[in-house]
Amino acid sequence: MPSQMSALLIGEITHARKEWKDCGSIANLKEYPLGSREDFILKCRNGDFNGVYVIYRSNDSNKITGNFNEELIDELPESLKFICHNGAGYDNINVAACSRRGISVANTPIAVNDATADVALFLILAALRRIAPPFQAVRQGKWRGGPNFQLGHDPRNKVLGILGMGGIGQAVAARAKAFGMKIQYHNRRPLPLREENGAKYVNFEELLKTSDVLSLNLSLNPSTKHIISKPQFDIMKDGVIVINTARGPLIDEAALVEALNVGKVWSAGLDVYEDEPSIHPGLMENENVVLLPHIGTATFETQRDMELLVLENLKEAIQSNRLKTQVPEQKQ
């Protein structure tokens, strides 16, 4: 009964407003653009959202409601069957709790692959080429700066180890290959041979021991938190470069700083941090690391593609009672 079904937008839609409005032909549209977790929960309890069948939320809207953890999920209306999340990473949603309530969850894979891989390559090149000190110096009128203008390294023939060979990892591999890097990867399962494109599957330990550049492209969940910590740094090559465009808590940030300080890690390129927007002061003090403030998908084209994908999931949910890109955990 589409005309009785409601869709609730938490937060904003910036690039696909028209397409959101068009959904008004298949559902009642409600919006919660501003507010707080307390207020949101109160509205749930007051029955303001009764009849909501599908929710559109995003990593950005998390600052309004806080995490979709068990506590909040318990407050959501009985009618709710689908959460369509804007973001490839969905570690702020307790999927198990959703599953227990019979709520299906979708994220936005694929749409993010290219933009995130582009950032990873930017960070790889910047770290290898030691761009950070001269980059700062030229803007301060100091041209190349002082003794910290050091020779960098070419990517050609260096071994790039990709941890997590999903869509983003494969996009990173394809780009890095064009720069002459040798690709090896570790994944929950090896890819089919025809999808490897020359990349070599290795176990986790070998990846750490033999990579010149290590790129994290795996999802964050309770078993991958701090997957890179002191024991892992200890077995890496001396002078390794570490790149992270996935989630900050995959790396023990304090251990990374320690590894940088002793020269074990030569440079790091990071778009994500354990406790965003706070950054470990040891990273800020290090002139050789390349730091971006979590802008992996911050382009007009990708932001619009992501919003459109969430709306596609939303429409599938309303019209066909299923999702286009349901999260892997729920597809088993």
Add this chain to the structure above:
Amino acid sequence: MTKPKVLQLGVIDHAHESWNALSELADLIVPAARSRAEFLEECRSGSLEGVVAVYRTFGSVDITGLFDAELVAALPNSLKFICHNGAGYDQVDVSACTERGIKVSNVPTAVDDATADVNMFLIIGALRGFNTSMIALREGKWRGHPPPPLGHDPEGKTLGILGMGGIGRNLKKKAEAFGMKVVYYNRNKLSDELAGGAQYLSFEELLSTSDVISLNLPLNKNTRHIISTHEFELMKKGVVIVNTARGAVIDEDALVKALDSGHVWSCGLDVYEDEPKVHPGLVANPHVMLVPHMGTWTVETQTAMEEWNIGNVRAALEKGKLNTVVPEQANM
């Protein structure tokens, strides 16, 4: 019979063994001069007579000044070969050398990867608009207030390469890995094989149809300010310009005006008209990506360049000819 002499102008950092091995063929000498005036005097005094080949670096210009007509005229009568360690050899007046029967070599090919890597780094950095974020983060402001504007993905954008030599063709392959479509302009149209599927356009067509324009051509009297006010007017609104060639191919003042008007959305520069000075209008612009002429600044590439240049000196001594001469002297 006395050995010929080879004059070293500038520093050799890596290929010491190869350089020293030349001493079996020639006396390796350095000038006493510490300034251009002293160098001209040293040449004219006859104390450099017997020098058959010069190994010079880009940085040696700080002592001798440009190898212009005045200096070339003063060089010893015995001199037959100038081996320049660099791809760009605009510091050397080749026609003055030709008139004196002096052959000139540069270093092509060895520079291609490293230069194209910086070029690609600047394309991504400028398209994605990373500069504002990187600066804000380092100032402790995370993404900054207001947050930076969204950037653009390279996927599907047209990259116009001006100058499809070794570096341009190397860049094409890397840009295609990011999903860019490459068109080019060159003095001469390339064979289909060399062009690799890139479409050949006239200069004006390239300017008016490209989303990103990359300068990859040598600096000479025909190409100085080849991009100036008129050319900016032909370009698409919102174009991105990247220059890793020589600063003077772009009229830097006209570039700043085009940036300020918004006609040029962003730029990525490794070179400037009057290095080490950077136009204040560029430094003041938070949306541009600036690095201080570090296109080939890696251990691997600097080593390969020195080896190549020393190889040319050796060829001159052993065979009486250089391995390659600059294009202008191809028929000499």
